[in-house]
Amino acid sequence: MGNVILHRLIIAVFLLLIVTLVTFVLIQMTPGNYFDQLRANPRISEELVESLEERYGVDDPVLVQYGRWLVNLASGDMGYSFGHQRPITGLLLERFGNTIFLMLASLFFTWAFALPLGIYAAVHHNRILDRIFSFFAFIGMSIPNFFLCFLLLYLASHFYFWPIGGMTSPHYAELGLFARLADLFQHMAIPVAVIATGAMAGLQRITRSNMLEVLRRQYILSARARGLPENRVIYRHALRNAVNPLITIFGYQFTTLVSGAALVEIIAGWPGMGQLMLESVQSRDQFVVVGLVLASGVLLILGNLVADILLAVVDPRVRFGARENV
Amino acid sequence: MYKQKLADFIYLLKQNKLFAAALFTLVLLYLSAIFAGFISPYRYDSEDRTKSFHPPTPVYFTDGEGGLAWPYVKDYEFEFDDYHRRIYEPVEGSRNRLQLFPEGEKYNFLGLLETRRRLFGVEDDGKIYLFGADSRGRDLFSRIIYGGRVSLSIGLIGVSISLLLGLLIGGISGYLGGLVDNFIQRLIEVIMLVPAFFLLLALRSAFPLDWTSVRVYFFIIIIMSFIGWASLARVIRGMVLSLREKQFVEAARVSGVPGPVILIKHILPNTASYFIVAATVSIPGYILGESALSLLGLGIQDPHASWGNLLQDAMSISQLQLHPWVLLPGLFIFLTVMSFNLVGDALRDILDPEHEVSGGNLV
Numbered sequence: 001m002g003n004v005i006l007h008r009l010i011i012a013v014f015l016l017l018i019v020t021l022v023t024f025v026l027i028q029m030t031p032g033n034y035f036d037q038l039r040a041n042p043r044i045s046e047e048l049v050e051s052l053e054e055r056y057g058v059d060d061p062v063l064v065q066y067g068r069w070l071v072n073l074a075s076g077d078m079g080y081s082f083g084h085q086r087p088i089t090g091l092l093l094e095r096f097g098n099t100i101f102l103m104l105a106s107l108f109f110t111w112a113f114a115l116p117l118g119i120y121a122a123v124h125h126n127r128i129l130d131r132i133f134s135f136f137a138f139i140g141m142s143i144p145n146f147f148l149c150f151l152l153l154y155l156a157s158h159f160y161f162w163p164i165g166g167m168t169s170p171h172y173a174e175l176g177l178f179a180r181l182a183d184l185f186q187h188m189a190i191p192v193a194v195i196a197t198g199a200m201a202g203l204q205r206i207t208r209s210n211m212l213e214v215l216r217r218q219y220i221l222s223a224r225a226r227g228l229p230e231n232r233v234i235y236r237h238a239l240r241n242a243v244n245p246l247i248t249i250f251g252y253q254f255t256t257l258v259s260g261a262a263l264v265e266i267i268a269g270w271p272g273m274g275q276l277m278l279e280s281v282q283s284r285d286q287f288v289v290v291g292l293v294l295a296s297g298v299l300l301i302l303g304n305l306v307a308d309i310l311l312a313v314v315d316p317r318v319r320f321g322a323r324e325n326v
Numbered sequence: 327m328y329k330q331k332l333a334d335f336i337y338l339l340k341q342n343k344l345f346a347a348a349l350f351t352l353v354l355l356y357l358s359a360i361f362a363g364f365i366s367p368y369r370y371d372s373e374d375r376t377k378s379f380h381p382p383t384p385v386y387f388t389d390g391e392g393g394l395a396w397p398y399v400k401d402y403e404f405e406f407d408d409y410h411r412r413i414y415e416p417v418e419g420s421r422n423r424l425q426l427f428p429e430g431e432k433y434n435f436l437g438l439l440e441t442r443r444r445l446f447g448v449e450d451d452g453k454i455y456l457f458g459a460d461s462r463g464r465d466l467f468s469r470i471i472y473g474g475r476v477s478l479s480i481g482l483i484g485v486s487i488s489l490l491l492g493l494l495i496g497g498i499s500g501y502l503g504g505l506v507d508n509f510i511q512r513l514i515e516v517i518m519l520v521p522a523f524f525l526l527l528a529l530r531s532a533f534p535l536d537w538t539s540v541r542v543y544f545f546i547i548i549i550m551s552f553i554g555w556a557s558l559a560r561v562i563r564g565m566v567l568s569l570r571e572k573q574f575v576e577a578a579r580v581s582g583v584p585g586p587v588i589l590i591k592h593i594l595p596n597t598a599s600y601f602i603v604a605a606t607v608s609i610p611g612y613i614l615g616e617s618a619l620s621l622l623g624l625g626i627q628d629p630h631a632s633w634g635n636l637l638q639d640a641m642s643i644s645q646l647q648l649h650p651w652v653l654l655p656g657l658f659i660f661l662t663v664m665s666f667n668l669v670g671d672a673l674r675d676i677l678d679p680e681h682e683v684s685g686g687n688l689v
Contacts, residue, residue, distance in 0.1 A: 259523035
């Protein structure tokens with residue numbers, strides 16, 4: 001198993017190199033040098049522009065520039081953000097952290113709600129609550145994240161009951177520890193609710209159909225025939241088999257979540273990677289764009305890695321390498 | 327076999343009311359986009375700056391004294407409040423009667439003839455704002471109907487290109503195997519490695535931001551298809567891998583049918599059920615992708631309308647709070663996405679029950 005993971009990581013690093021190279025070349029090909037924009041900015045001195053130009057060697061061939069970027073990357077230097085006027089590494093780590101924080105919270109709520117709802121719906125198949133859940137799952141799956149986000153923001157602003165926009169309130173610095181946490185959670189609530197709704201709907205549907213399928217199996221029939229209590233049949237015999245396949249979904253879900261979260265971040269004003277990406281695209285802050293492509297790729301790889309490890313934990317066939325093409 | 331499927335389809339339409347409703351909604355939306363000039367009372371770019379953020383004008387059917395009246399809308403007047411915002415109030419007793427088939431602004435009917443006939447309008451100088459107006463006093467209803475042209479067509483064209491690419495590349499990958507397969511698989515992994523939204527923005531950033539709407543339109547289709555084909559190709563490859571071992575393929579090969587013909591005539595048609603369903607559930611991804619880009623100001627540019635760029639007004643919370651009708655384009659996106667999902671679900675039930683097909687939304 002360890003070998004498999006190592007193997008995948010090596011391939012992933014290789015793929016990341018290709019992706020960043022392509023992004024780098026593409027952005028370099030764009031007409032309009034970003035140093036021209038810098039020169040147009042009266043707040044930046046000519047010397048700084050020249051020293052930067054020299055440092056990043058704008059006149060060198062693209063491949064040389066990419067090579068230099070890689071060498072710098074190895075020492076943790078991802079370049080300089082012209083828009084934010086600070087080194088990218090720190091900026092990116094900060095935003096990366098904010099995004100991860102938001103996503104972990106969303107994932108937590110997704111699973112905490114979707115699993116019980118899906119199980120309940122399957123056990124009470126075709127009853128009224130099952131139908132209601134299915135209906136809402138369908139709505140949740142179809143409602144565009146950005147639209148739901150707009151709706152919630154509108155409600156919050158209309159009734160003035162909830163702070164919105166950004167990560168913290170303006171008076172955040174003056175608050176005590178608990179008040180700070182409360183403030184942070186309030187600001188998180190809307191983006192988390194939006195991201196979790198979309199993910200939850202899909203997961204709940206899959207949980208339900210998996211569970212339904214397992215409940216139709218022979219060993220459930222035989223368990224019931226032996227007179228086991230219904231709770232035991234459902235929660236010991238059926239549930240464990242229904243939940244295992246869901247873990248593979250985790251990796252996939254992570255992929256769509258990162259994309260979905262980015263747009264919600266922008267709308268809700270959460271200072272994460274998505275927001276940074278938009279700013280950098282708009283201001284042609286090209287090293288930040290390349291850095292973000294790299295960082296979001298790393299995020300996906302991490303998500304898939306966690307899914308692999310979880311799968312190995314619950315499934316001995318994977319752990320002992322019996323499964324092919326892991 | 328296809329007759330059977332058609333019979334299933336008609337049976338399904340009768341059985342599954344939701345499916346029928348979804349299909350009906352989609353047909354209605356696409357028709358309204360095609361006949362946008364006729365249905366909308368105004369052109370998408372006809373502005374009236376004195377009516378900035380005019381609220382929706384309800385249509386009245388009674389004369390206020392309990393009697394029925396020919397449908398009419400009221401005039402509105404505005405006053406500036408303390409923050410210099412316009413507050414509109416209806417003028418009591420004013421009455422602008424609705425007209426059927428009035429002469430409005432000139433438009434091109436299906437590219438065939440120039441005409442002024444529109445489905446409805448109001449008499450004289452009155453204005454009808456079914457869904458309110460935007461910052462420049464343009465009718466939101468007309469703009470939504472026109473915007474549907476962009477949003478709805480991008481989904482169809484984008485999916486067609488992706489499917490074609492996915493089918494061909496996935497098919498070749500699975501059929502040939504070996505080095506070619508290896509190369510294509512790595513290529514797919516590279517595309518799928520970066521979250522779609524980031525890839526979309528990164529690709530967008532490599533091109534001038536101030537392109538005209540027409541260029542952006544085609545460009546968006548191209549980049550979204552470029553991202554979208556990968557996941558489809560992966561599934562098609564898997565199917566081709568198992569199909570090429572089947573006896574009918576063996577038989578074709580022995581009788582000397584050339585490889586490409588086997589692939590296109592014998593193997594790929596067997597994936598039809600899958601890709602019809604995959605196409606249906608993928609379309610929302612393209613519509614959402616375009617909306618997201620336009621919403622962020624990187625897609626279709628004003629004065630042209632798409633459902634995404636119409637929502638730009640909602641990006642500012644104070645605008646949203648004062649003029650909640652700017653959210654209406656989002657409702658259209660929601661309706662379209664939900665209809666495609668419903669149709670996709672139903673099609674899967676008759677065509678391809680064993681595959682769990684996912685749209686792999688871009689945003």
